[in-house]
Amino acid sequence: MAFLSIRNVFKSYFLHGKRIDVLRGVSLDLERGELVSLIGPSGAGKSTFLHVLGTLDAPAAGEVLFEGRSVFSMNDAQIAEFRNRTIGFVFQSHYLLPEFTALENVAMPALIQRGDRAKTYAQARELLERVGLGARVDHRPGELSGGEAQRVALARALVLKPAILLADEPTGNLDPATGEGIHQLLRDVNRDLGITAVVVTHNETLAQSMPRRLRLAGGQVTDA
Numbered sequence: 001m002a003f004l005s006i007r008n009v010f011k012s013y014f015l016h017g018k019r020i021d022v023l024r025g026v027s028l029d030l031e032r033g034e035l036v037s038l039i040g041p042s043g044a045g046k047s048t049f050l051h052v053l054g055t056l057d058a059p060a061a062g063e064v065l066f067e068g069r070s071v072f073s074m075n076d077a078q079i080a081e082f083r084n085r086t087i088g089f090v091f092q093s094h095y096l097l098p099e100f101t102a103l104e105n106v107a108m109p110a111l112i113q114r115g116d117r118a119k120t121y122a123q124a125r126e127l128l129e130r131v132g133l134g135a136r137v138d139h140r141p142g143e144l145s146g147g148e149a150q151r152v153a154l155a156r157a158l159v160l161k162p163a164i165l166l167a168d169e170p171t172g173n174l175d176p177a178t179g180e181g182i183h184q185l186l187r188d189v190n191r192d193l194g195i196t197a198v199v200v201t202h203n204e205t206l207a208q209s210m211p212r213r214l215r216l217a218g219g220q221v222t223d224a
């Protein structure tokens with residue numbers, strides 16, 4: 001049984017009387033601890049795919065199975081609980097809370113879960129140091145560069161030590177050296193914490209550096 005399994009998933013959008021078929025029968029198995037890159041043209045459906053994989057968006061047809069269990073068969077509260085416990089997201093837009101500092105943003109998911117405050121802040125600080133932002137913990141998102149904000153979002157996605165990390169272009173706003181640093185960090189958390197990660201990137205070199213490479217095109221996901 002695969003750790004995470006996508007079975008014949010379809011997803012379309014309807015807008016102004018038009019239907020856009022984005023995912024057209026996607027099937028894929030991910031093993032626990034895999035580190036995977038996902039490439040594909042702009043508009044191919046990479047973000048859509050990550051949202052379905054991460055249970056944020058239900059497919060029109062098909063199934064997402066976590067350890068053999070169909071996640072969309074659960075009720076909304078159960079799905080939300082599963083998502084909070086299991087999945088860390090780095091969205092294409094960082095969605096940091098503007099009125100809170102970098103440290104508070106990273107700590108937030110754990111504070112919401114009522115974790116120990118002192119321990120949570122210590123972990124958040126350590127994660128910010130790992131993404132190279134030890135000197136920016138007191139900055140609010142408006143006082144960070146685009147790439148720094150993206151790195152804060154990555155630290156926030158890791159604070160609850162998720163089993164699965166879904167990252168949508170976490171290096172989109174970064175210079176090559178910082179981008180490589182983030183990919184190194186992804187490799188480290190994959191190896192050290194056993195996190196299963198799917199990373200969308202437009203950077204071919206970084207994509208190639210991942211142990212498994214997927215491509216999304218024509219509504220299908222294939223090994224690249």
Ligand SMILES: Nc1ncnc2c1ncn2[C@@H]1O[C@H](COP(=O)(O)OP(=O)(O)OP(=O)(O)O)[C@@H](O)[C@H]1O
Nearest residue numbers: 013014015020022041042043044045046047048049
């Ligand atoms: N809410 C929506 N309503 C209608 N169409 C949408 C919606 N969201 C996305 N789309 C369309 O679905 C297609 C897939 O979008 P998606 O965001 O998944 O692409 P992507 O591969 O992530 O692209 P990029 O590399 O530019 O981020 C696009 O053609 C987009 O215009």
Ligand SMILES: [Mg+2]
Nearest residue numbers: 046047092168
């Ligand atoms: Mg996208």
